[in-house]
Amino acid sequence: MHPLPAIQVQGLGKRFGPAGPVVLDDINLTVAAGEFVCLLGASGCGKSTLLNIIAGLEHPSTGTVTVASGNAAVMFQESALFPWLTAGRNVELALKLRGVPRSARRAQALELLDLVNLADAAHKRPHELSGGMRQRVALARALAQDRKVLLMDEPFAALDAITRDLLHDELERVWRQTGRTIIFVTHNVREAARLGQRVVLMSSRPGRIANEWRIDDTGPRRIESPEVSRLAIEITDQLREEIRRNAA
Amino acid sequence: MPHDTRLLNSPTANSPAAGAGHDGPGHDELRRLESGLDALQTVPLTEKGPWRRALGGVLPPVLLLAALVVAWQFYTVIAQPRPDLAPGPVDVAASLIELWNDGRLQQAVLTSLGRGGAGFLIAVAIGTPLGLLLAEWRLLRRALGPLLSGLQVLPSVAWVPAAIIWFGFTDATVFFVVLMGAVPSIANGLVSGIDQVPPQLRKVGTVLGASRSQLATLVVLPAALPGYLSGLKQGWAFAWRSLMAAEIIAMGGSIGFGLGSMLQQSRDLADLSAVLATILVILAVGILVELSAFAPLERRLLRRRGLSPGAHR
Numbered sequence: 173m174h175p176l177p178a179i180q181v182q183g184l185g186k187r188f189g190p191a192g193p194v195v196l197d198d199i200n201l202t203v204a205a206g207e208f209v210c211l212l213g214a215s216g217c218g219k220s221t222l223l224n225i226i227a228g229l230e231h232p233s234t235g236t237v238t239v240a241s242g243n244a245a246v247m248f249q250e251s252a253l254f255p256w257l258t259a260g261r262n263v264e265l266a267l268k269l270r271g272v273p274r275s276a277r278r279a280q281a282l283e284l285l286d287l288v289n290l291a292d293a294a295h296k297r298p299h300e301l302s303g304g305m306r307q308r309v310a311l312a313r314a315l316a317q318d319r320k321v322l323l324m325d326e327p328f329a330a331l332d333a334i335t336r337d338l339l340h341d342e343l344e345r346v347w348r349q350t351g352r353t354i355i356f357v358t359h360n361v362r363e364a365a366r367l368g369q370r371v372v373l374m375s376s377r378p379g380r381i382a383n384e385w386r387i388d389d390t391g392p393r394r395i396e397s398p399e400v401s402r403l404a405i406e407i408t409d410q411l412r413e414e415i416r417r418n419a420a
Numbered sequence: 421m422p423h424d425t426r427l428l429n430s431p432t433a434n435s436p437a438a439g440a441g442h443d444g445p446g447h448d449e450l451r452r453l454e455s456g457l458d459a460l461q462t463v464p465l466t467e468k469g470p471w472r473r474a475l476g477g478v479l480p481p482v483l484l485l486a487a488l489v490v491a492w493q494f495y496t497v498i499a500q501p502r503p504d505l506a507p508g509p510v511d512v513a514a515s516l517i518e519l520w521n522d523g524r525l526q527q528a529v530l531t532s533l534g535r536g537g538a539g540f541l542i543a544v545a546i547g548t549p550l551g552l553l554l555a556e557w558r559l560l561r562r563a564l565g566p567l568l569s570g571l572q573v574l575p576s577v578a579w580v581p582a583a584i585i586w587f588g589f590t591d592a593t594v595f596f597v598v599l600m601g602a603v604p605s606i607a608n609g610l611v612s613g614i615d616q617v618p619p620q621l622r623k624v625g626t627v628l629g630a631s632r633s634q635l636a637t638l639v640v641l642p643a644a645l646p647g648y649l650s651g652l653k654q655g656w657a658f659a660w661r662s663l664m665a666a667e668i669i670a671m672g673g674s675i676g677f678g679l680g681s682m683l684q685q686s687r688d689l690a691d692l693s694a695v696l697a698t699i700l701v702i703l704a705v706g707i708l709v710e711l712s713a714f715a716p717l718e719r720r721l722l723r724r725r726g727l728s729p730g731a732h733r
Contacts, residue, residue, distance in 0.1 A: 227627065246627045252620040255725040256642050265638065269628045289454045299726020302461030317628060338457060341450055 176240055178321055178353040179203040179226060184235035186221055195221050197378035199235070203355065205320065208347055210368030211357045212407065214415055218379030219357045223323050226355065241320040249326045251306035253298040259285065259309045260294035266316035284312040287346060304335035308342065315350065322352045326359070337395060340366055344392055361411065365403040366395040373407060375414040382414055507693035512700070515693040524682060525701065532663060532678035533705060535591070539598030540659045547603045547655065551610030551648075556636075561611075568604050576601030576658065577665035590674050594666045601662030602655040609651010613644035646721060653714045660706055679705075 179201070186196040195218040203209050213219045224230040226237055227246045253262050263281040272280060285291045288308035298306055307327055314322055328336045344367065347354055358364050364371045369389050375382040385403060393400055489509050495501075496508030503511060519525040554561045554568070579600045583593040617640055625639040667680020675681070679702050686694035 229623065229626065243629075246624075248620060248624070250620055252618070252624045254621065254624075254639070254642070256645070266628050269625075269630050269634065269638075289451050290458075293458075297724060297726065300462065302458065304461065305458055313628075335457060335461070338450075338454055342454065345447065345450065 176205065177202045178205040178207070178240050179355070180236075180238040180240075181222075181226070182236050182238075184222070184225065184232050184237060186218065186225065186230070186233050194378040196225075196232075197380050199379070199381060201372065201381065203353060205240070205353055206351050208354045208367060208369045209356065210364035210371045211355055211374065212361060212364045212371055212411070213359065213374035213379070214376050214411065215359060217374040217376040219359075219374055220325050222374075222379065223325050223355065223357050226321075227323050239321055243317075243319050244321040244323050245314040245317040245319040247307075247310050247314045247322065247324045247327045249329050251298070251303075251310040253306055253309055253313070255298050258295050258297055259290065259301065259305075262298070262309060263313050263316050266313045270317060281312075281316070284316050285309070287315065287349070288312045288342060302335075303331050304339060307331065307339060311343070311346065315346070315352075320353055322354045324354065324356045326357055328363070329358070329360070336363070340395065341392070343367065361408050362395055362400060362404045365400045365407060366393060371403075371407060373410060373414070376418060383410055504690070504692060507696065511693040512696045515691070516697040516701075519682070519694065519697060524677070527677055528679045528682040528698075529701065529705065531676045532667065532680070535594060535676075535678065536598070536656075536660050536663045539595050539663065540602060540656055542595065543599050543602035543606055543655055543659060544652065546599065547606030547651075548610060548648075550603065551607035551614075551651070554607060555611045555614035565611075568607060571600065572604040572608055574600075575665075576662040577669070580666055580669045583666075584670055589670055589672050591676070593670050594663065594675060597666040598659045598662045601658035605658050606651050606655035609654060610644065610648045613647020613651065614640060616647055617643040646718075646725070646727065649714070649718055649721060653710075653718070656709065656714070657706075660709075664702060 180203075181199055181201040184196060184199040185194065187194045199222060201209075211219045211222065221230065223246075225232050226239065227244050229246075253259070254265065257265060260278070260281050263284050264277045267277045267280055268274075282291055282294060285294050288311055290305060290308055290312065293301060293305060293309075298309070301309065310327070328339050331339065340363070343354075346352075356364075356367060365387070368387060370384060370386050372384045373382045374380065385407065387399075387403065493509050496506065507515075516525070554565060576597050579597050580593070583596045587593040587596060621639055621643055622635065625635045630638060663678070664680045664683075667675070667678040668684045671681050671684055679698060683695060683698045683702075686692075686698060
C-alpha cells in the first residue's frame with residue numbers, strides 16, 4: 173500500500189515583490205508520511221523561505237503547497253520560549269492554544285517534557301536553562317501542537333557540538349517514538365547525513381532542488397560513522413560545485 | 421554485548437545494527453547522558469539573602485545622606501552664615517516639626533499624594549489604551565506619534581496658565597496639568613515596549629495557532645510588560661513634577677492645600693527653613709513611592725525573565 177504524501181510541493185516559486193530576485197524556482201518535493209527529510213543548502217538558498225511557506229507563514233508566488241494534515245508545527249533556531257513563563261507553562265500555552273481543556277494541560281505538559289527528559293525542569297524559567305535544554309523545551313512545545321508534520325529551521329545551529337550530537341540522538345528517538353513527518357533545514361552537511369532518511373540539496377540564486385540522496389534506514393547512525401562520512405563527502409562535493417557556479 | 425550500546429564507546433556502536441532498539445537500556449543511557457550535560461551546563465543560582473541584599477541596598481545611600489547632613493551642620497557651625505539665607509539642618513528639622521504640629525504637613529502630604537495618585541491612575545487609564553492603539557494602528561501612529569513625543573518634551577507646567585483660564589482655580593486645573601504630563605509618557609512607554617517584542621515571539625504565537633486577540637493578550641502584552649512598567653515609572657515622575665508645579669502656581673479657589681501650596685506659602689513668608697523642609701518632604705515622598713511601589717514590581721518582573729540588573733556578578 174502506498175501511503176498518501178504528507179507534504180506535496182508543486183511548481184513552487186517565490187519572489188519578494190514583483191521586481192525582486194527569484195528566491196525559489198520550480199520546487200517540486202513530495203514527503204511521505206513519517207519521513208525524515210533534511211533540506212540542505214548554502215546560506216541564501218531559500219531553504220528557510222521554503223520552510224516558512226510550508227508552515228504557512230509566507231505565501232508562494234507561484235505553485236502550490238499541500239500539507240495533508242492541514243497544519244504543521246514549527247521549531248526555530250532560537251528556542252523563542254516565552255521568557256515570562258516557566259518551561260511547563262510554555263508547553264501548557266501551546267496546549268491551551270490547541271484547545272486542550274485546562275484540567276488536562278498540566279499532566280500533558282509534564283508528559284511532553286518527560287519525552288525530552290526535562291520533567292524535572294518544568295518549574296524553571298527559560299533563562300535558567302542551558303541552550304540545549306531550551307531547544308528541548310521548544311521541541312516539547314512543538315510536539316504539544318500535536319500536528320503530524322514538524323518543520324525545523326536549523327534548530328541546533330546555535331548549540332555547541334557536544335550538545336548538538338546529543339540532541340541528534342534525542343530528536344531521532346522522538347521521531348521514531350512519535351512517528352512525525354519531519355522536514356529539517358540545515359546548512360550542516362554531516363548533520364543532514366546523520367539525521368535524514370533523505371537529504372535534499374538546494375542550489376542558490378535561484379533556490380532549486382539540485383539533487384537528493386536516499387539513505388537506507390538501518391536504525392540510528394552515529395555522526396562519526398563511515399557511512400555518514402562517505403555520504404557527507406559526496407554531498408559536500410556537489411554543494412561546493414553549486415557554490416562555485418555563483419563565482420563571477 | 422547488547423545491540424543498544426550505541427552511546428557507549430564500543431566497537432559495535434559503529435556497525436549499522438548498533439542501537440536498533442530505540443527504547444530500553446539505550447534510552448536510559450541517553451537520558452543519563454543528557455541529565456549529566458544538563459547538570460554541567462546549568463549554573464545553580466546563588467541568591468543573596470534578604471538581609472544581605474537590604475544591607476547592600478540601604479546602607480550606602482543612608483551613609484551618604486548622614487554624611488551630607490553632618491557636612492551641612494559643620495558648615496553652619498563653622499562659617500556662621502546668616503540663618504535666614506542658609507539655615508542649618510537643625511533649623512530645617514525644627515520647621516518640619518512645627519509644620520507637623522500645626523497639621524499643615526500631614527494635610528499637604530495627604531492632599532498632594534491623593535491628587536498625584538488619582539491623577540496617575542486616570543493617566544494610566546487613558547495612556548494604556550492610547551498606547552495600544554498607537555502600537556497596533558500604523559496610520560494613527562504616523563499621525564499622532566510625533567505630537568505625542570512632542571508633548572512628552574513640552575514641560576507640562578506650560579499648560580497651567582491655559583488650564584487656569586479654562587477651569588479656574590479648581591482641582592480640574594491640577595488634574596489637567598498632571599494628565600498632560602503623565603499620559604504621553606505612559607502611552608510612549610507602552611508603544612516602545614510593544615515595539616521591542618521580538619518578532620520571533622509573535623511568529624511562534626502565530627505558529628501555535630493564536631488568534632489576533634490571543635496573540636495580543638497572551639504574547640504581545642506580557643512581552644511588552646517591562647517597557648510598559650518603565651513608562652509607568654516615568655509617567656509617575658512626570659505626574660508628581662507637574663503636580664508640584666501646578667500647586668505652586670495655582671493657589672486658592674477650591675484647590676486644596678498641597679505640598680506645592682505649602683512651598684509657595686513658606687516663600688511668601690520668606691521662611692527659608694520651611695521651604696527647604698518642604699523640598700525635602702517632596703523628595704522623600706518621591707523616593708518612597710519609587711521604593712515601595714515601582715522598585716519591587718520591577719525587580720520581580722525582571723528577575724522572572726532573567727533580566728535582573730543584579731544578575732551579572
